[in-house]
Amino acid sequence: MSAVAVPQGPRPRSLSIGRLSVYGFLIVVALCFLVPLWVMIATSFKTMDEIRLGHVLAWPASFTIEPWLKAWSSACTGLACDGVKIGFWNSVRILIPSVIASIAIGSLTGYAMTFYRVRGARTLFVILLLGAFIPYQVFLYPLVRMFSSIGLYDSLTGIVVVHVVFGLPLMTLLFRNYYGALPIELFNAARVDGAGFLAILRHVILPMSSPILIVATILQVTGIWNDFILGLTFAGRSNRPMTVLLNNIVNSTQGEAAYNVDMAATIITALVPLAVYFFSGRWFVRGIAAGAVKG
């Protein structure tokens, strides 16, 4: 216990006061960061009787999974009592085509912008990048009018198109940066061999794209799953994503709120991005760096 060997690092270190305070600081802040997660989990397994006692940090004394079942299949929004399960499946139905389409179009755009000199492509790229910074509120109302005039409003296709459009800046940036760092000789050699636009993409570029495809998938899955405002505005009643449904369940309760059910529903909603985060590890951080630092 007295001499803890640090495995890497040039010199053997002893536990000085400085070291202890470094760990002290990190551990205290880490505990603070974990409190909301702890509260969320603990509350979701408590009975309402226990919650009324008000020990929000305590672990459930009488453990129950009832709130989870209720949250999944019978929590109410207004008159409808179907839980978050409909929202979960709506989110899945929105997520899959949106992720696939936005990555496909983003990679195609990034590829065309990197290896071909199409007139106006540079302007296109700059406008897309600027667009990434503008709040959705600036576009939403006209978009709703456009979509309703062509029958896309309140539909699954509509919300997918919206996700593709607003995902395009980040996806284009991601793929353009990645492809820009690939050796151009590979592209030139394939071109000399007579390969066309799509053939080069399929046989030369895509086989080398797995890292960036993983990063893009992580970013889009978490981003689209966590979206609220676009789902609220475009998805319509029949396609409401989980975040919208969750907010309705929690914030439109009449009478005493069922905090345990609310927290169970909240965890279920957070589960997909959290799973992506915990399993992807460093890839998630790479996505942040790729999306943020060059932004």
Add this chain to the structure above:
Amino acid sequence: MVDVAATSAPQAWLRARSRLLSQLPAAIALLPAAAAVVFVYIGALAWTVRLSFSSSKMLPVFDFVGLNQYQRLFGTERFVVSTWHILVFGILYIAGSLIIGFLLAVFIDQRVRLEGVFRTIFLYPYAMSFIVTGLVWQWFLNPELGLQKTVRDLGFPSFSFDWIVDQDKVVFTLVIAAIWQSAGLVMAILLAGLRGVDAELWKATRIDAIPTWRVYVSIILPILTPMLATVSILLAVAVAKLYDLVVAMTKGGPGLSSEVPAKFIMDNFFERSNVGLGAAAATILLISVASILAPWIYAEHIRPQRVRK
């Protein structure tokens, strides 16, 4: 390209044609992006700005009433307080996230054990939706059953932390929740910057026996400036976009005490049938974002190019 005039006309035409043909598939591939730019990033934006000069109520009309909507906007209490809230929120949130994120990055950079565990814990809130963040904090800060009650029961009966229902302090609870969500992002980006610092620099400061904290403040911090600028821009844009968190956590209340501009715009567009007013507010939001971005774009992208030339 260099001597077009020297080649004969038919040859030049042929070359141009073959060049055009080889670029054609790429041009077609760019059509979806072009459509998004034309219809959404330019079209919808221009449409919103145009509506802000009209008298549109429930449906868009294309008359011209000058700056009437803007006049109305700045006379609307709800918008004026929203602007104040977002300023207070923005300053505290950006400063708080930068300070906590920087400290976390520096402390993690001290070759600590279990670095991965710490990083995972500090960044996980960022993976979650603002809706989830808002709902969790709403419950945790609930004065009757949440933190306040727990601390009182621990033997501090006079402990008071009811900010979330306090008109004057509710904005601070939004700040706390938002910092919790984004401090990890700042940490992750700055940590990448710290790892890029030259090891020679550390050796040199050790030889000169400069205290570590001085090195961080006087040497490392200036090195990280470009990253700090980028992170600040990301956070500032998140401030302008702030909507989900407010909807989930406070619904703008109590009263108007946590209303924000993005929510004002959404409510006027889609619930209050005040399209012209909403469009004016959206235009003001757009101008604010542009004025935040312009100096940064100049410093990061335009000035370096000039210097290089």
